Amino acid sequence: MSDFTNPVEPFLRTDRMPHIWCPGCGIGTTVNCFARALIESKIDLESLALVSGIGCTGRVAGYVKLDSFHTTHGRAIPFATGLKLANPKLNVVVYSGDGDLSAIGGNHLIHAARRNIDLKVICVNNLIYAMTGGQTAPTTPSHAITSTSPYGTCEPAFNLPHLVEAAGAVYVARWTTFHVRQLARSIAEAFNKKGFSFIEVISPCPTLYQRRNKLGDGLDTMKYYKEKSKVKHGAPTSEVGLTMTGEIIVGKFVDRDRPDYQTMVRAQLTESLGDRFVEQAEMVCS
Amino acid sequence: MVERCKACGFCVEFCPTKVLALSSAFNSKGYHPPHVVNPEKCSGCDLCGMYCPDFAIYGYKLETGQAHVATAASAVHRAQRGPGNQSTGVEDEG
Ligand SMILES: Cc1ncc(C[n+]2csc(CCOP(=O)(O)OP(=O)(O)O)c2C)c(N)n1
Numbered sequence: 429m430s431d432f433t434n435p436v437e438p439f440l441r442t443d444r445m446p447h448i449w450c451p452g453c454g455i456g457t458t459v460n461c462f463a464r465a466l467i468e469s470k471i472d473l474e475s476l477a478l479v480s481g482i483g484c485t486g487r488v489a490g491y492v493k494l495d496s497f498h499t500t501h502g503r504a505i506p507f508a509t510g511l512k513l514a515n516p517k518l519n520v521v522v523y524s525g526d527g528d529l530s531a532i533g534g535n536h537l538i539h540a541a542r543r544n545i546d547l548k549v550i551c552v553n554n555l556i557y558a559m560t561g562g563q564t565a566p567t568t569p570s571h572a573i574t575s576t577s578p579y580g581t582c583e584p585a586f587n588l589p590h591l592v593e594a595a596g597a598v599y600v601a602r603w604t605t606f607h608v609r610q611l612a613r614s615i616a617e618a619f620n621k622k623g624f625s626f627i628e629v630i631s632p633c634p635t636l637y638q639r640r641n642k643l644g645d646g647l648d649t650m651k652y653y654k655e656k657s658k659v660k661h662g663a664p665t666s667e668v669g670l671t672m673t674g675e676i677i678v679g680k681f682v683d684r685d686r687p688d689y690q691t692m693v694r695a696q697l698t699e700s701l702g703d704r705f706v707e708q709a710e711m712v713c714s
Numbered sequence: 715m716v717e718r719c720k721a722c723g724f725c726v727e728f729c730p731t732k733v734l735a736l737s738s739a740f741n742s743k744g745y746h747p748p749h750v751v752n753p754e755k756c757s758g759c760d761l762c763g764m765y766c767p768d769f770a771i772y773g774y775k776l777e778t779g780q781a782h783v784a785t786a787a788s789a790v791h792r793a794q795r796g797p798g799n800q801s802t803g804v805e806d807e808g
C-alpha cells in the first residue's frame with residue numbers, strides 16, 4: 429500500500445523533519461490545512477511563492493517544499509508586495525505570526541490592506557511573541573500573564589479582523605486550529621479572490637502562553653476552541669474581539685470586491701497618459 | 715513517521731469514531747504514539763491527518779476497484795504501531 433502517502437508530505441521538506449515546534453503547538457496543524465487547500469484549489473505550484481517573517485510561525489517558510497522566503501522580522505508583507513508587483517502572475521502567500529504581522533509589521537499590514545495588494549495572508553495568532561520567550565504582543569488578551577507582564581496585561585488587544593477590514597481587506601476569515609476543514613476551505617477560497625485576503629488562525633502555544641496562564645496543554649486548548657467557538661459568518665468584525673477564556677467568534681466575516689492595487693495603477697496611468705501608457709513587459713515565472 | 719509523533723493526543727481526541735488510543739510504547743524521543751484500537755470503525759476520513767501537528771499520521775480510503783462495491787470502499791488506517799501493539803490489519807509506515 430506504499431502508493432498511499434500523507435497528503436501533506438509532497439509539500440514538506442521531509443529532510444527537515446521532525447520540526448522544532450513543541451508538542452501540542454498548533455502551527456503544524458495549520459500547515460496541514462494549507463496543504464489541503466493547495467490540493468483542493470489545484471493551484472499551479474510553479475506560480476506559488478510563500479513568504480514568512482520571523483517567529484515560530486515564520487519557520488513555515490523553511491519547512492515547505494515551495495518557493496519560499498524567510499524575511500526579516502515584520503517585513504514579510506513588503507517583501508511579498510515586491511514579489512507581486514514585479515511579477516503579477518505569482519500567487520503570493522504571506523504566512524506569519526501575530527507579532528510579526530501586527531506589531532513590528534503592523535504598518536505594512538494596514539497599508540497593504542488599504543492598497544488592496546493581491547496577497548493571501550495567513551496569520552497564526554497564538555496571542556503572544558512565542559519564539560522569543562512569550563512576551564506581550566498587541567494581540568495578547570487583557571489580564572493574560574506573559575514574560576513581560578507577570579502581573580497581567582493591562583493593554584487592550586488588537587482585534588485583527590476588525591483592523592484589516594477597516595483598512596480595506598476584501599476577504600477576512602477567522603478559524604481556530606480545531607476548525608481544520610473550514611480553515612482549508614477558507615484558504616482555498618482566498619486563492620480565488622483578487623486582492624488583500626486575511627485569514628486569522630487562533631492557535632495554541634502551550635509552552636509559553638497556555639502554561640503561564642494555567643490554561644493547560646495543547647489538547648486542553650483545542651477542547652476549549654471546540655467548546656467555546658461559535659460560527660458566525662458575516663459577523664460584524666467590531667464584535668469579534670477575543671478574551672482570555674471567553675467565546676471565540678469564527679467564520680468568514682468579509683467577502684467583497686474592489687479593484688486591487690495593480691488594477692488601480694493601470695487605470696490611473698491609462699487616465700493620465702492615454703496612449704503613452706505601455707503595460708509592463710510580461711515576466712516568465714522561473 | 716512514528717518517530718515524528720510528540721503525543722499531543724489531537725488525533726485520539728478528535729477521531730470521530732474513536733479508532734485510536736495513545737499506546738504505552740515509547741518512540742525514540744520518549745513519546746507515546748497512538749495505536750489503532752478499533753480498526754473496523756475507521757472511515758478513512760483523514761481528520762487525524764489534518765489535526766496532527768507533526769505530520770505523523772493520516773487516514774485514507776482504499777478503493778477495491780470493483781464497480782459493484784464502489785460505494786463500499788474499505789477504509790484503512792495508516793497509523794503508527796508501537797511495539798507490543800496488536801496486529802490489526804493496519805498498515806505500518808515505518
Ligand atoms: C528586528 C527584530 N526585532 C526583534 C526580533 C526578535 N523576535 C523574533 S521573533 C519575535 C516575535 C514573534 O512573534 P510572532 O510573530 O507572534 O511569532 P510566533 O513566534 O508567536 O509564532 C521577535 C520579537 C527580531 N528577530 N528582529
Ligand code: SF4
Pocket residue numbers: 448449450452453454455484485554558559632633634635636
Ligand atoms: S513556543 Fe509556542 S508557538 Fe513556538 S513552537 Fe512552541 S508551542 Fe509553538
Ligand code: SF4
Pocket residue numbers: 728729730731732733734755756757758759760761762763772773774791
Ligand atoms: S481516518 Fe480513521 S482514525 Fe483517522 S480520524 Fe478518520 S476515522 Fe479516525
Ligand code: SF4
Pocket residue numbers: 718719720721722723724725726747748765766767768769770771
Ligand atoms: S500522531 Fe500526531 S496528532 Fe497523534 S498524538 Fe502523535 S503528534 Fe499528536
Ligand SMILES: [Mg+2]
Pocket residue numbers: 483525526527552553554555556557558565
Ligand atoms: Mg505569536
